[in-house]
Amino acid sequence: MGRWKYKKGDQSLDRLEKVGRMRSRSKKSKTSQSELRDSFILPESSWPISDQGFAARVVEVHKRYCFVSREDNIGEVDTKDVWLATVARRYLTADRTQRNFVAVGDRVYCSTAEKHATDTKSDLPQCVVQHMIPRVSKISRVDPLLADREHVLAANVDQLLIVSSFLSPRVKWGLIDRYLVLAECQEITPVIVLNKLDLLKEKGDSEFASNCQERVEYYRKLGYQVFVLEARRDDAGDKAQLSKLKSLLAGKISIFSGHSGVGKSSIVNLFDAEIVQEVEPDSDIFYKGRHTTTYASFIKLGSGGYVIDTPGIRSFMIHQEGPIELGFGFVEIRKYASQCKFRECRHIDEPGCVVLAALADGDIAEWRYRNYVGILEGTTGREGRVRDIE
Numbered sequence: 514m515g516r517w518k519y520k521k522g523d524q525s526l527d528r529l530e531k532v533g534r535m536r537s538r539s540k541k542s543k544t545s546q547s548e549l550r551d552s553f554i555l556p557e558s559s560w561p562i563s564d565q566g567f568a569a570r571v572v573e574v575h576k577r578y579c580f581v582s583r584e585d586n587i588g589e590v591d592t593k594d595v596w597l598a599t600v601a602r603r604y605l606t607a608d609r610t611q612r613n614f615v616a617v618g619d620r621v622y623c624s625t626a627e628k629h630a631t632d633t634k635s636d637l638p639q640c641v642v643q644h645m646i647p648r649v650s651k652i653s654r655v656d657p658l659l660a661d662r663e664h665v666l667a668a669n670v671d672q673l674l675i676v677s678s679f680l681s682p683r684v685k686w687g688l689i690d691r692y693l694v695l696a697e698c699q700e701i702t703p704v705i706v707l708n709k710l711d712l713l714k715e716k717g718d719s720e721f722a723s724n725c726q727e728r729v730e731y732y733r734k735l736g737y738q739v740f741v742l743e744a745r746r747d748d749a750g751d752k753a754q755l756s757k758l759k760s761l762l763a764g765k766i767s768i769f770s771g772h773s774g775v776g777k778s779s780i781v782n783l784f785d786a787e788i789v790q791e792v793e794p795d796s797d798i799f800y801k802g803r804h805t806t807t808y809a810s811f812i813k814l815g816s817g818g819y820v821i822d823t824p825g826i827r828s829f830m831i832h833q834e835g836p837i838e839l840g841f842g843f844v845e846i847r848k849y850a851s852q853c854k855f856r857e858c859r860h861i862d863e864p865g866c867v868v869l870a871a872l873a874d875g876d877i878a879e880w881r882y883r884n885y886v887g888i889l890e891g892t893t894g895r896e897g898r899v900r901d902i903e
């Protein structure tokens with residue numbers, strides 16, 4: 514459920530979209546669809562100057578509408594000032610390669626709308642999204658509903674917090690690696706957070722525990738920040754780590770992403786979130802697979818900075834197609850890839866492959882290499898399907 518009340522069963526927004534579609538269709542010959550799309554994305558310097566307009570951040574996205582909050586000229590978002598927004602009708606038929614027009618974190622230009630214009634029962638003030646600033650970065654995946662469409666989960670973020678739990682649910686290292694590839698390619702700083710240390714201590718067998726320890730050290734050696742937390746406890750297990758993470762979040766926009774039930778909302782709540790995030794109430798050790806957070810939302814932290822708490826994702830297929838981008842996303846492969854005999858080397862069985870030599874020497878961990886191959890083969894497989902990897 515969203516954070517702001519919007520009465521279910523109110524058909525006005527659906528109607529609005531249909532009307533928009535009909536009107537735009539009749540004008541289609543005058544303005545091509547791609548021109549339409551291009552005119553939606555406009556740098557701030559080209560925004561129309563109007564008393565009725567204001568700059569805002571998208572703070573929550575629903576199927577037919579979104580919520581935005583005003584942003585001042587130094588980038589402060591007043592997350593208590595919430596508006597119900599719809600995208601301007603003229604864009605609704607534009608060519609879509611993406612699931613949504615806007616994503617959480619998008620910076621938009623809105624014009625105020627008369628209440629009766631959208632005719633909703635919401636008490637919130639209403640506005641229309643007229644333009645969007647080109648995105649600086651985006652976190653996106655292949656849309657699980659339509660494979661050739663992109664689903665942008667969030668835009669304009671500075672940091673990606675990759676959250677996993679050791680157990681309940683069990684950590685998926687392959688998912689962490691996919692997120693790392695995305696962060697490397699988008700030039701977003703990744704931060705790895707491993708939660709539920711208490712469960713690892715209580716329930717994890719020694720082999721699993723030492724395996725986890727080894728991987729944490731390997732990521733740290735690669736230069737990644739790794740935090741190990743117990744978010745259920747007030748002191749999160751380790752005060753020093755918590756205050757370090759707090760200072761890392763201050764002054765930035767960070768997205769928390771990962772599977773459902775790993776403790777994303779619990780961690781957000783440790784940082785004095787302006788709006789307390791709902792957490793799976795049954796803190797039973799066995800996780801039941803319920804999604805507690807259902808919409809990504811943009812939250813101001815009392816301790817400084819903004820975070821985007823997201824619902825747990827079931828699948829995360831990335832867009833990186835070929836070995837060059839993928840090899841770039843694995844930093845230790847990137848280090849060697851330029852020395853391979855062939856520029857297009859996939860580092861599978863090519864002669865003169867320096868990556869394979871580094872693997873044989875133990876410079877590249879086998880499990881990381883396996884994840885690289887898993888992603889590569891998954892995305893280039895004959896059936897064109899993306900296989901999930903562990």
Ligand SMILES: Nc1nc2c(ncn2[C@@H]2O[C@H](COP(=O)(O)OP(=O)(O)OP(=O)(O)O)[C@@H](O)[C@H]2O)c(=O)[nH]1
Pocket residue numbers: 708709710711712742743744745746772773774775776777778779780791792793794795796797798803804805806807823824825826
């Ligand atoms: N044992 C243990 N449980 C934890 C810890 N952190 C969070 N939990 C529990 O794990 C469950 C899931 O936590 P949430 O914060 O709702 O997880 P989430 O990642 O936000 O889940 P979604 O919103 O569904 O994506 C809750 O019952 C928490 O109390 C921890 O460090 N140890």
Ligand SMILES: [Mg+2]
Pocket residue numbers: 777778779791792805806822823824825
């Ligand atoms: Mg949550």
Ligand SMILES: [Zn+2]
Pocket residue numbers: 850853854858859860861863865866867868869
């Ligand atoms: Zn190679």
